[in-house]
Amino acid sequence: MSEFFVDEQGFYGNFGGAYVPEILYKCVHDLQQAYLPIIESDDFKREYHALLKDYVGRPSPLYEAKRLSARYGCKIYLKREDLNHTGAHKINNTIGQILLAKKMGKTRIIAETGAGQHGVATATVCALMGMQCEVFMGKTDVERQHTNVERMRMLGAQVHPVTTGNMTLSDACSEAIRDWCCHPQDTYYLVGSTMGPHPYPDIVARMQSVISEEIKWQLNEKIGRDYPDYLIACIGGGSNAAGTIYHYIDDLRVRIVLAEAGGHGIDTDYTAATIHCGSEGILHGARTLVMQTDEGQIKEAFTISAGLDYPGIGPMHANMAVKKRSKVLAVNDDEAIYAGYELTRLEGIIPAIESAHALAALNKLSFNSDDVVVLTVSGRGDKDVQTYLNNKSLAKEYGNF
Ligand SMILES: *Cc1c(COP(=O)(O)O)cnc(C)c1O
Numbered sequence: 001m002s003e004f005f006v007d008e009q010g011f012y013g014n015f016g017g018a019y020v021p022e023i024l025y026k027c028v029h030d031l032q033q034a035y036l037p038i039i040e041s042d043d044f045k046r047e048y049h050a051l052l053k054d055y056v057g058r059p060s061p062l063y064e065a066k067r068l069s070a071r072y073g074c075k076i077y078l079k080r081e082d083l084n085h086t087g088a089h090k091i092n093n094t095i096g097q098i099l100l101a102k103k104m105g106k107t108r109i110i111a112e113t114g115a116g117q118h119g120v121a122t123a124t125v126c127a128l129m130g131m132q133c134e135v136f137m138g139k140t141d142v143e144r145q146h147t148n149v150e151r152m153r154m155l156g157a158q159v160h161p162v163t164t165g166n167m168t169l170s171d172a173c174s175e176a177i178r179d180w181c182c183h184p185q186d187t188y189y190l191v192g193s194t195m196g197p198h199p200y201p202d203i204v205a206r207m208q209s210v211i212s213e214e215i216k217w218q219l220n221e222k223i224g225r226d227y228p229d230y231l232i233a234c235i236g237g238g239s240n241a242a243g244t245i246y247h248y249i250d251d252l253r254v255r256i257v258l259a260e261a262g263g264h265g266i267d268t269d270y271t272a273a274t275i276h277c278g279s280e281g282i283l284h285g286a287r288t289l290v291m292q293t294d295e296g297q298i299k300e301a302f303t304i305s306a307g308l309d310y311p312g313i314g315p316m317h318a319n320m321a322v323k324k325r326s327k328v329l330a331v332n333d334d335e336a337i338y339a340g341y342e343l344t345r346l347e348g349i350i351p352a353i354e355s356a357h358a359l360a361a362l363n364k365l366s367f368n369s370d371d372v373v374v375l376t377v378s379g380r381g382d383k384d385v386q387t388y389l390n391n392k393s394l395a396k397e398y399g400n401f
Contacts, residue, residue, distance in 0.1 A: 004249045004320055010198025013323065015289075015315035018197035019282050024177070027184045031104075032199050038103050039096065039206060051095050052210060055128070056085045060211075062218035062374070067346040074367035077228070078349070079215060079376040081240060088352065088379030089208060089240040090121040094190060096207035098125040101188035108132045108187045112176040114141055114169030115306030116148025117379070118192030123157035133157040136175040138167040145306060147383070166300045169310055173284045193237025194314030197285030201314050208243025215374055216247055223372060230365070232257045232375040234358040235328070236272075236307050238314030240378040245326075255327070257365065258317070259357040261303035262330035272301035273330040274313040275321045283312040289321075304333040304387060307354040307379070334394045335360040340381060341388065341395035352379030353387055
């Protein structure tokens with residue numbers, strides 16, 4: 001495996017590692033020892049793939065978007081993670097980790113959530129497995145993402161509003177780590193993206209790698225070769241991006257383009273574009289790029305998209321970006337809104353506002369007519385309809401409202 005995958009010490013180049021408090025050392029170490037033998041066992045693979053098929057609804061389609069392709073002068077295929085159970089890619093990861101937790105003999109699951117999407121995906125698999133579920137969520141997010149809070153409660157999870165800091169995702173992560181310190185024996189911390197201390201970034205990337213595993217055979221079926229010229233995904237913590245690129249990371253024929261959330265713009269204070277604006281630091285157990293003040297205080301992230309609202313980035317992506325294996329573009333709120341309307345009107349697919357950031361990257365690239373582009377639609381936009389409507393002036397040419 002190449003310099004882009006995790007090494008024995010849990011690093012991706014300069015990034016990653018496991019910077020955890022003493023009290024969690026044993027927990028994290030146990031997980032480091034346990035995860036590979038479990039997820040590589042036939043028993044695990046059988047259960048995981050059976051659930052992905054019959055419960056999640058995989059494989060997710062690879063759909064040739066003809067009208068969108070005509071608009072951008074290339075051949076665009078959409079990887080439809082929006083069609084998964086619960087409406088996004090996050091369930092791929094929670095299914096895998098709940099099986100891992102069970103096999104490790106854990107009985108209590110904790111998770112952090114921002115927009116509530118990971119909280120819902122975790123509460124869903126806990127209901128499925130009959131496990132106790134507690135979700136930490138910033139109080140600000142509890143208020144602005146009320147429907148997801150209700151979904152989690154209906155699924156049987158206990159939602160803890162977090163009132164420290166900005167009361168958003170970053171604070172929810174810190175609180176989940178604090179809870180884990182108090183219950184290291186029976187509790188499994190189910191992390192929602194390719195972030196956190198080693199081995200979480202590797203666990204989550206492997207659980208999402210089913211996306212590129214499918215892209216390979218689906219492309220082969222459709223065009224007779226198993227790789228595209230471009231892979232495009234949005235990037236918050238980096239899990240749908242990691243899944244989209246996983247089996248192509250060492251294939252240099254494939255250009256990797258990732259879209260992070262520019263918010264109002266990378267030259268303003270209202271941004272979540274960590275790769276553009278961050279500097280090296282330690283956040284939630286990993287060395288990575290972090291948006292911070294000169295004194296090392298974590299800055300709050302701003303974007304219209306709750307799922308991309310994180311002041312850090314997975315260490316795998318920090319490494320790939322600084323080594324220029326991936327090209328990272330910052331997409332601003334208005335560009336994402338526009339791209340979301342465009343996909344809706346050209347293809348009849350309302351994308352999650354997060355995924356709309358990936359779609360907006362199309363406008364920033366120039367293609368040859370025979371280029372094959374695979375773009376991951378990480379989630380569906382039902383949750384974002386109000387946001388699209390409130391900002392419809394940004395997409396005037398589509399607006400006969
Ligand atoms: C959470 C979320 C994201 C961002 O998370 P990643 O770990 O970067 O994939 C993107 N899209 C959707 C639909 C989400 O729910």
